[in-house]
Amino acid sequence: MxxxxxxxxxxxxxxxxxxxxxxxxxxxxxxxxxxxxxxxxxxxxxxxxxxxxxxxxxxxxxxxxxxxxxxxxxxxxxxxxxxxxxxxxxxxxxxxxxxxxxxxxxxxxxxxxxxxxxxxxxxxxxxxxxxxxxxxxxxxxxxxxxxxxxxxxxxxxxxxxxxxxxxxxxxxxxxxxxxxxxxxxxxxxxxxxxxxxxxxxxxxxxxxxxxxxxxxxxxxxxxNDSLTGAYTRRALFALGENEAARCQRLGTEMAALMMDLDHFKNINDKHGHHVGDMVISDFVHRAQTLLRRPAILGRYGGEEFVALLPDTTREEALRVAERIRQSVTTDPALPVCQVSIGVATFNHAAPDTLTALIDRADTGLYRAKQLGRNRVEEALASPSTHANSASTSTSPL
Ligand SMILES: Nc1nc2c(ncn2[C@@H]2O[C@H](COP(=O)(O)OP(=O)(O)OP(=O)(O)O)[C@@H](O)[C@H]2O)c(=O)[nH]1
Structure with a gap:
């Protein structure tokens, strides 16, 4: 050859x-x-x-x-x-x-x-x-x-x-x-x-x-949301459904925090949209550092965020929510912005869905706003209306 x-x-x-x-x-x-x-x-x-x-x-x-x-x-x-x-x-x-x-x-x-x-x-x-x-x-x-x-x-x-x-x-x-x-x-x-x-x-x-x-x-x-890096609503639900199914299977608890910045419109009006953006990013950054894995933080709406806390009891969720409420910006260039938080935990007595859990956290948030803002309010575990939602509240210090 x-x-x-x-x-x-x-x-x-x-x-x-x-x-x-x-x-x-x-x-x-x-x-x-x-x-x-x-x-x-x-x-x-x-x-x-x-x-x-x-x-x-x-x-x-x-x-x-x-x-x-x-x-x-x-x-x-x-x-x-x-x-x-x-x-x-x-x-x-x-x-x-x-x-x-x-x-x-x-x-x-x-x-x-x-x-x-x-x-x-x-x-x-x-x-x-x-x-x-x-x-x-x-x-x-x-x-x-x-x-x-x-x-x-x-x-x-x-x-x-x-x-x-x-x-x-x-x-x-x-x-x-x-x-x-x-x-x-x-x-x-x-x-x-x-x-x-x-x-x-x-x-x-x-x-x-x-x-x-x-x-x-x-x-x-x-x-991921481009402004804050938090999960988008779609990703929040996709990841949350998995965690919810896992928690339901194992019988462990899962909590949801619905968080909404207080009087945020005033911040935009007074300091401009750009500063408003920075306030939102700053809030998410602070919340991320206070949440532990495998918590999922997502942007639910404009200045409204949801944190899902798998394997977390009601008491732990309330403590986390309170820490987030009390944390303030460390950036002297930013105006202080307070937050209202609704908390809900999985109802194991009756079959529950992620949507129902988030809805109940929203009910808690609604109540927190009603009661004067800058506070944490818990929703009852049963499917609820605004009227029967609150069982616990944490007022500003
Ligand atoms: N800068 C900035 N503003 C946003 C963004 N998304 C939503 N907003 C603004 O957030 C404001 C929300 O206003 P409202 O829904 O009236 O709520 P609020 O002023 O926070 O009052 P409460 O929620 O009742 O305490 C609106 O002015 C929106 O334009 C964003 O990504 N960046």
Whole structure:
């Protein structure tokens, strides 16, 4: 069987790198700016493509051009892929990282080629340098990545590429290769195949990671209120139904707090809508810090919020509500805004629904407003009207 033509093989892999670069550039243009790293991954693939073009010119141009520039571009492609991953994961790299890598690779190449060093030394240089870059890549993904499929792909491929480079370096040292990168030997074919395939998989991992991040951001936008970060009404009910079913199954208690900022219209009128927005955000932030997992805080209406407290007794719920009522803003730039809270707990005596629970908390809130605001009022557990709702109240101190 004749040995495969490595020149064609390398050029085909270069074309695949070009296609990946175009895909990544396209993603970078269409995805939100918050999804970072795509441009750097694309540049990494583009540089890999140009390096294959230069390698393909062996025999047609001087060694300094095809081997020197080709290898420098290859090292830079590894550096850009690492920068892309660091940017995507918000890991800081020195600003001079890429220029430093470029200078290092260029000096090494000029030195090796001007000194007429054999191909073995260029190969050892590339294997060593790329092994370090891929190992750094694996370290970043391992340290800062999550358990998603994309991160696992990226980590596995980075580790495998590090191993490929190290193995190729060691085998080249033990059994020095012929003078040309295109002199086909089994080990050289395996090395090219795994390196090119690995580089491609790295970018696929990047694409997957960006897509996962995009999905996460969309999910957040759908389920979280943009002003406060609290759950939207839809998400509140979806999550709440699950917790309610779990509590009903286990026979544990569950409470709902319906909270409404007092005289909020006056704050808007007096200080402006922008300050009103900040007051709402500040309130949610304070409430979040007073709630413990697995509590669910959602925005029910304009300045009306619901907190669902699974596995929480009536007494605990009243205590939490009172702490929220008593907490005041720590921001001196914001006007003080008080809150009225209605509290209700699950009625285990009769089948209850989440909607019924929230309705009863609303009844408590109605009463709190009626009784002068800035207070916590509890609704009775039975399906109620405003008239029969209150059993306990906590007045302002
Ligand atoms: N700044 C700001 N204002 C909002 C937002 N959502 C609702 N509001 C305002 O909140 C105010 C609610 O007014 P009302 O329903 O009369 O209630 P209130 O003034 O708080 O009076 P009580 O609830 O009876 O104590 C309205 O003026 C809404 O425009 C928001 O996201 N930002």
């Amino acid at each position: 004749s040995a495969p033509d490595l020149r064609i093989f390398i050029l085909i892999n270069g074309l695949m790198a070009l296609l990946m670069a175009l895909l990544l550039f396209f993603q970078a243009r269409t995805y939100p700016r918050s999804i970072r790293g795509l441009n750097h991954w694309a540049i990494g693939q583009l540089l890999a493509f140009f390096s294959t073009l230069l390698f393909g010119l062996q025999g047609l141009v001087q060694t300094l051009v095809f081997a020197g520039m080709g290898n420098v571009l290859l090292v830079l492609s590894g550096a850009y892929l690492l920068v892309g991953t660091c940017r995507h994961m918000d890991v800081a790299l020195p600003r001079y990282f890429v220029p430093a890598v470029a200078v290092y690779a260029a000096v090494a190449m000029v030195w090796l080629i001007a000194g007429d060093a054999p191909y073995l030394y260029r190969l050892l240089f590339i294997c060593g340098t790329m092994a370090v870059l891929f190992a750094a890549h694996a370290a970043v993904v391992g340290e800062y990545g999550n358990a998603s499929l994309a991160c696992r792909v990226l980590l596995t491929v980075s580790v495998l590429l590090t191993i490929v480079m190290l193995v190729r370096g060691v085998t080249a040292w033990v059994d020095p290769p012929a003078s040309s990168i295109f002199a086909a030997s089994t080990i050289q074919v395996v090395y090219f195949a795994s390196f090119s395939f690995g580089l491609l998989l790295l970018s696929i991992g990047g694409v997957l990671m960006a897509t996962e991040r995009m999905r996460g951001e969309l999910e957040y936008l759908v389920s």
